[in-house]
Amino acid sequence: MAVTMNDVARAAGVSLKTVSNVINDYEFIRPATKQRVLDAIEELGYETNLTARSLRSGKTSMLGLVLADLSVPYYAELASDIMKAAWARGYRVLVEQSGNEADHEKSALQGQFRSLTDGLLFIPLSLDAEQIIRAAGKKPLVLLGEFVQDPRLDMVLIQNHEASAAVTAHLLAGGRRRIAVLGAHDGDTTGSNGLRLNGYKAALAAAGVEYDPALVIGCEWRRDGGADAIARLLDSGVAFDAVFGLNDVVALGALHELLVRGKRVPDEIAVAGFDDIDEARFASPSLTTVEPGRAEIAERAVELLINRIEGKGSADKVEQPEAEFSLRVRQSAP
């Protein structure tokens, strides 16, 4: 059916291997021969069969990307950046949605999925470092999203603590003293939630403001999670003058609910988030948030993973580069 190298070889009057050499830019080919082969390729409409190439070469030139769900804006935007970075380096990205389920994450790490990819970018949500190390095979693996932190694993880090502290400090500088936190529980110390909560605490301490666990409300990192959380807080009667959603959709969900309930933002209550998704800029009022360095994260992660795949760089040293964040001050918390 499909045109193969053999057909091209016959048409060009050369050996199959010469066609292969032309395609792979082998150095020593007479220009005339090369041209004949290229003409034959053109004429027959030959396309290299990537499956066969993969089988023979042992490389698929595909990176796996495991994340919870593309419908989450931050992941979608990150995935888009990752795909572009990979594309620029000659790799494609195969996305696997884990739905935030441990089984699914595990099977993505070990399963057949791996045989389709040369390496994996993984945003773990349910598995811890130990489970990841146990489940992961020998193929290169780079973690993103820092829910997991471990000195044995390559990963690109977000400055959760510092960025969170910066947001909090900004709210404090605006005169807020009772800052509610949505998306973490009082005891959390690990994962994005824990790290961001700790950054919040550190900023409070630095400003001499007392930490009140009653202001810390756990919720799913979704819009409705944020809306529910703020509703519970309002209903509880606890006083607060600012809200820090540990990611943007939580903050936006809370913002929505606050406005529904007739609160004035930012006059009565300031709102801030974390991620700087595109939507944050166009919310009403626009959302103050922190940009975690998404483009840099994508770039570094892809670069690191491909270096591992291609054996460049120091093979044995675990790498954990950190992305630069920046505060985005907007209307919701000027």
Next chain:
Amino acid sequence: MAVTMNDVARAAGVSLKTVSNVINDYEFIRPATKQRVLDAIEELGYETNLTARSLRSGKTSMLGLVLADLSVPYYAELASDIMKAAWARGYRVLVEQSGNEADHEKSALQGQFRSLTDGLLFIPLSLDAEQIIRAAGKKPLVLLGEFVQDPRLDMVLIQNHEASAAVTAHLLAGGRRRIAVLGAHDGDTTGSNGLRLNGYKAALAAAGVEYDPALVIGCEWRRDGGADAIARLLDSGVAFDAVFGLNDVVALGALHELLVRGKRVPDEIAVAGFDDIDEARFASPSLTTVEPGRAEIAERAVELLINRIEGKGSADKVEQPEAEFSLRVRQSAP
């Protein structure tokens, strides 16, 4: 390196082909043999090499999905649904971002990308039907997103005209008479923009309201496009009491700009969109919009494509199922 069927065969004391038979659930295998093979697989940690299987069988069990950019919420949500639908049927999805460039779309249609997939889901934006037919190979192809319409191509349709008319009718029913349209030009008749514009016109006509081209503002289908467009309209001094953004992000961008400029929504100006992205529900005010049947679109498209791939269904008849839409009335246009 990796464990192959051969290793398993040796360990289980059977032939390579028997291992293959066990894995592919061949009927006539003695339970004892099967068990021995399964044990060996377990013990050695064997994983089938999907690349090799693909080469031999000629199927990759992957669907290609070509869209402009995952950072666009509607595409991200659609992609998520498509991936789930495909997964449920034993297929994976390989996403290719065209960036809305014709060259890129074309290369996705013909290029090596195709050899990795059994069929393609394509959301065309730059290519027209003729170009698509010319560029596409013989592999199954299903179009989505109806910028292109052609009786020769399989596609899943959105009821652009009807849904758009429904939104417009809703605004009219709310007493609005000067409804601005963002995201189309006066002359447009094809593509989502043209079809939706026509739906708008039809609803006006049905209500006996005159069509005013000055209310139709072209813009990119992005947040900033919507914001710019409404800014231009406001600056032009043309009077209007409602805005229909031809998709949600345009509407949300416009909504943002209206609020920035101190307009009251919906009291002074009502706003409606098209797509019902998750964000619409949590905007402030929440956005009235139309749900085009996204889940159904994903489901039908995947089903249709896989039927084509597997040769089920009527081979020769072009299929163009239409998804059911539904109006979502919210605060921005009650």
Next chain:
DNA sequence: CACGTGATCTGCAACGATGTATCCCAGCAG
């Protein structure tokens, strides 16, 4: 003029699985 050298091209095996044809054997009818 024989010979080394490097440019140019070729043949064969192999990647890891599956399709096809075949073989072996137990059970059973004639």
Next chain:
DNA sequence: CTGCTGGGATACATCGTTGCAGATCACGTG
């Protein structure tokens, strides 16, 4: 006892490409 049947397992070729090891040939050198 022979021949047939069909379950259960196997051997071999094959998918389309690339790695490796050569083969060939022109050319300059001593």
